[in-house]
Amino acid sequence: MWIELGHFAAILAFLLCITQSGVTLLGIYRSQPVWVRIGKQASMVAFLLLTLAVGTVVAAFLTHDFSVRYVAEHASLELPVFYLATALWGGHEGSLLFWAWLLALFNAIAIWRHWSSHTRSLPWILVILGAMLAGFLVLILFLSSPFDRLIPPPGNGRDLNPMLQDPGMVFHPPFLYMGYVGFAIPYAFAMAALITGQAGDEWILATRRWTLFAWVTLTIGIVFGAYWAYYVLGWGGYWAWDPVENASFMPWLTATAFLHSVMVQERRGLFKTWNLFLIITTFALSLLGTFLVRSGVLSSVHAFASDPSRGVYILVFMSILLLFSFGVLVLRAELLRNPIQLESLLSKESAFLFNNLLLVTAALTVLLGTLYPLAVETLSATKVSVGPPYYNKVFIPIMLGILLLMGIGPLISWRRALPARLKRDFPIPVGLALVGVLLAVLLDISHPYGVVTVALMLFVVGSHSLDLWRGVQARASMAFWHALRALLARNKRRYGGLMVHLGIVMMCGGFIGSGLFQQELDLTLAPGDSVQLGRWTVTLERMGEAAKYNWTAVEATFRAQNGQSSVIMKAQKRNYGKRSQPITEAAIHTTWREDLYIVLGDPVKENLWNFRIYRNPLVAWLWWGAAMMVCGVIFAMLQGRRSASFTSSPSPDGVQP
Amino acid sequence: MKSIWQTVLLLGVLAILALFALGLRNDPHEIPSPLVNRPAPDFAVQALDGQPIRLADQRGKWVLVNFWGSWCVSCVAEHPYLLDLARATRARSDFVIIGVDFKDTEQGAAQFLARHGNPGYRHAFDPAQKIAIDWGVYGAPESYLVDPSGMIRVKQTGPLYPGWFEKVALPLMEAKP
Numbered sequence: 001m002w003i004e005l006g007h008f009a010a011i012l013a014f015l016l017c018i019t020q021s022g023v024t025l026l027g028i029y030r031s032q033p034v035w036v037r038i039g040k041q042a043s044m045v046a047f048l049l050l051t052l053a054v055g056t057v058v059a060a061f062l063t064h065d066f067s068v069r070y071v072a073e074h075a076s077l078e079l080p081v082f083y084l085a086t087a088l089w090g091g092h093e094g095s096l097l098f099w100a101w102l103l104a105l106f107n108a109i110a111i112w113r114h115w116s117s118h119t120r121s122l123p124w125i126l127v128i129l130g131a132m133l134a135g136f137l138v139l140i141l142f143l144s145s146p147f148d149r150l151i152p153p154p155g156n157g158r159d160l161n162p163m164l165q166d167p168g169m170v171f172h173p174p175f176l177y178m179g180y181v182g183f184a185i186p187y188a189f190a191m192a193a194l195i196t197g198q199a200g201d202e203w204i205l206a207t208r209r210w211t212l213f214a215w216v217t218l219t220i221g222i223v224f225g226a227y228w229a230y231y232v233l234g235w236g237g238y239w240a241w242d243p244v245e246n247a248s249f250m251p252w253l254t255a256t257a258f259l260h261s262v263m264v265q266e267r268r269g270l271f272k273t274w275n276l277f278l279i280i281t282t283f284a285l286s287l288l289g290t291f292l293v294r295s296g297v298l299s300s301v302h303a304f305a306s307d308p309s310r311g312v313y314i315l316v317f318m319s320i321l322l323l324f325s326f327g328v329l330v331l332r333a334e335l336l337r338n339p340i341q342l343e344s345l346l347s348k349e350s351a352f353l354f355n356n357l358l359l360v361t362a363a364l365t366v367l368l369g370t371l372y373p374l375a376v377e378t379l380s381a382t383k384v385s386v387g388p389p390y391y392n393k394v395f396i397p398i399m400l401g402i403l404l405l406m407g408i409g410p411l412i413s414w415r416r417a418l419p420a421r422l423k424r425d426f427p428i429p430v431g432l433a434l435v436g437v438l439l440a441v442l443l444d445i446s447h448p449y450g451v452v453t454v455a456l457m458l459f460v461v462g463s464h465s466l467d468l469w470r471g472v473q474a475r476a477s478m479a480f481w482h483a484l485r486a487l488l489a490r491n492k493r494r495y496g497g498l499m500v501h502l503g504i505v506m507m508c509g510g511f512i513g514s515g516l517f518q519q520e521l522d523l524t525l526a527p528g529d530s531v532q533l534g535r536w537t538v539t540l541e542r543m544g545e546a547a548k549y550n551w552t553a554v555e556a557t558f559r560a561q562n563g564q565s566s567v568i569m570k571a572q573k574r575n576y577g578k579r580s581q582p583i584t585e586a587a588i589h590t591t592w593r594e595d596l597y598i599v600l601g602d603p604v605k606e607n608l609w610n611f612r613i614y615r616n617p618l619v620a621w622l623w624w625g626a627a628m629m630v631c632g633v634i635f636a637m638l639q640g641r642r643s644a645s646f647t648s649s650p651s652p653d654g655v656q657p
Numbered sequence: 658m659k660s661i662w663q664t665v666l667l668l669g670v671l672a673i674l675a676l677f678a679l680g681l682r683n684d685p686h687e688i689p690s691p692l693v694n695r696p697a698p699d700f701a702v703q704a705l706d707g708q709p710i711r712l713a714d715q716r717g718k719w720v721l722v723n724f725w726g727s728w729c730v731s732c733v734a735e736h737p738y739l740l741d742l743a744r745a746t747r748a749r750s751d752f753v754i755i756g757v758d759f760k761d762t763e764q765g766a767a768q769f770l771a772r773h774g775n776p777g778y779r780h781a782f783d784p785a786q787k788i789a790i791d792w793g794v795y796g797a798p799e800s801y802l803v804d805p806s807g808m809i810r811v812k813q814t815g816p817l818y819p820g821w822f823e824k825v826a827l828p829l830m831e832a833k834p
Contacts, residue, residue, distance in 0.1 A: 277666075288673075291677070311681045315674070315677050315678060315681060318677075319674050322670050322674065323667075326667060327667070330663040330666065330667060371673065371676060374676060375676055377680070378679045378680045379679075
């Protein structure tokens with residue numbers, strides 16, 4: 001009964017989305033503000049109805065209503081309640097519904113927040129978002145409905161894939177989706193700006209927080225995914241260049257480029273077409289990610305059920321959207337011809353330009369690596385896979401270039417850098433970079449990329465600290481801490497950004513440590529056996545069993561000793577019964593220096609087991625660096641819009657009539 | 658200059674979409690076997706029934722070689738169809754089924770057949786996976802259709818499904834003059 005109500009609500013929401021799009025469009029052409037207002041109300045009601053629809057699916061999970069097919073396939077009586085509630089996004093149908101609900105939510109918030117301030121572009125935003133939501137609802141209602149009944153209902157469900165019964169499941173997908181869907185709002189603003197011809201700065205100012213929000217949630221989503229892979233998949237790594245990982249990484253790269261180039265438009269009125277291109281591409285890549293994941297063209301660890309008709313529909317939907325967006329961009333780009341030119345190669349703008357070129361090239365290399373196997377398979381019916389060797393070869397040098405620019409950025413001024421200032425500011429960071437080379441040699445880093453990375457890390461830290469120091473110095477009349485606080489409070493955006501950079505530097509440390517210095521032991525142990533790895537003595541104390549919630553496990557208990565300190569570590573192989581593939585739970589002991597990481601393998605014979613033991617140096621730096629990035633973005637988001645528009649005033653053609 | 662970029666952009670988008678359109682027709686789970694249209698690697702081992710079994714002895718017939726193991730979950734799902742297929746084709750003189758039970762123990766296999774039903778055809782026993790490695794078996798179940806001249810004609814990755822024989826095997830068998 002309830003699920004039918006949800007189904008009905010979703011159908012109504014679909015009709016309202018068509019109304020939102022169609023009536024608003026008519027209203028625009030006939031200059032009927034009333035019709036536009038109807039579209040606005042429709043979008044609000046559609047959001048409420050979709051909330052009801054999502055609510056009924058969640059309720060079906062919570063009440064173990066196995067007569068709902070989706071619930072029967074993704075839950076069971078034994079499933080703990082926190083996974084029951086989040087099993088909504090444990091499968092294809094529910095994920096799409098959640099996606100659509102987020103889009104409706106963001107749509108409603110955007111309409112509510114910007115209704116009075118953006119009267120010309122909002123109708124178009126209603127049209128675009130309404131059409132997009134309607135497109136998703138077609139997919140949900142007709143091709144992958146989470147509302148279907150299963151008659152007769154089974155006594156118990158098939159359970160959630162054990163791999164997904166993990167706290168990572170609670171956070172990774174929603175953050176990723178928030179990131180993907182979040183870019184829909186800046187995208188819609190950009191399209192509206194192109195269509196109405198008001199492609200100045202207005203849309204960028206309006207969407208600054210949206211973009212930051214989408215970027216930070218996407219970042220969190222990606223990092224959670226990496227973290228989850230690290231402690232669940234049990235191969236000692238966190239990133240495998242899997243197509244689906246790449247699909248989330250590509251929009252991240254172009255969005256990062258966008259965040260930077262937007263500043264150039266605000267300050268100098270340059271890169272207008274480029275910014276539109278970047279945001280459209282970012283959203284297109286988000287959709288591409290959805291397509292790759294949901295249509296089943298590529299196989300990956302995320303392989304979901306592939307269904308050809310869904311794939312065809314998603315492809316048609318995406319084709320319309322891409323051709324429409326890029327078509328409009330190409331047709332309207334003439335509007336944006338720009339009288340302002342770069343003044344000097346030695347300027348902040350050109351540093352941003354190169355940063356953008358590198359980031360977009362990086363995104364392109366990932367796109368090529370992701371699509372190449374598909375192309376080969378399609379054209380020649382052989383299988384190839386593109387793995388870490390390709391990405392290490394092409395991707396790392398690009399990233400090092402970006403790191404270099406990151407260090408140069410704060411030291412170089414807008415328009416034209418003054419040689420005198422450069423001479424004054426550069427010696428310290430460059431000196432630190434040289435110290436970095438020495439440090440790398442001392443640390444026994446022999447890989448050239450490793451040496452360069454350490455040098456660049458110190459270079460960035462040097463230039464960023466210097467920037468902060470100069471800012472404090474400029475307020476020489478105040479005491480140091482006062483000056484620092486005043487400085488940070490006035491420039492939240494700038495220093496938030498610099499904090500993100502330092503987070504990235506920290507992550508680079510993690511990449512080097514885990515990438516170049518990982519040690520791995522592959523061995524068989526019987527209880528009582530000891531093994532030495534780095535500074536750790538690891539002893540298998542006993543083999544036993546464990547059980548909790550809905551699983552039973554074989555459990556290996558280790559004692560890891562290092563000098564005085566000693567810890568107990570428990571590696572498990574869990575069995576979830578219904579879907580009998582066992583799940584490894586690696587035992588991980590984290591210190592700031594390294595992670596000790598133990599994976600229980602198969603038994604060799606009575607009382608003799610296979611183990612893989614890793615020493616993963618500096619992995620914790622990845623998570624701390626990511627946390628720092630998130631803090632930086634939140635700090636930057638605190639800055640209100642007023643001061644942002646103040647900085648944009650130099651561009652005379654900001655708002656066209 | 659600008660129009661070149663516009664063209665490149667649109668062509669790039671079109672190329673990617675075209676690639677997806679073509680790619681949708683592929684099944685990503687299908688792994689092409691280099692053995693298709695090559696002679697099937699012969700094997701002569703002990704069967705589960707204790708007697709010797711040799712693939713080449715079946716020359717002149719179509720042979721369905723089905724790789725399975727009692728440890729394999731999908732094989733349980735596939736098993737009812739194999740029971741049906743064996744029953745339906747028992748009368749045919751031009752078609753036999755041979756199972757290859759690999760990476761398994763004799764008790765395991767016997768238990769599996771006792772529990773899920775014995776289709777009645779013979780099974781080569783391959784505990785050390787020698788045959789499976791020769792044939793490049795990637796997972797279980799996998800099935801190969803070998804023609805009367807001993808060539809592999811079809812590889813099925815994953816379980817055989819109801820209607821497979823009529824849809825895949827029969828057209829090939831009847832196309833033969």
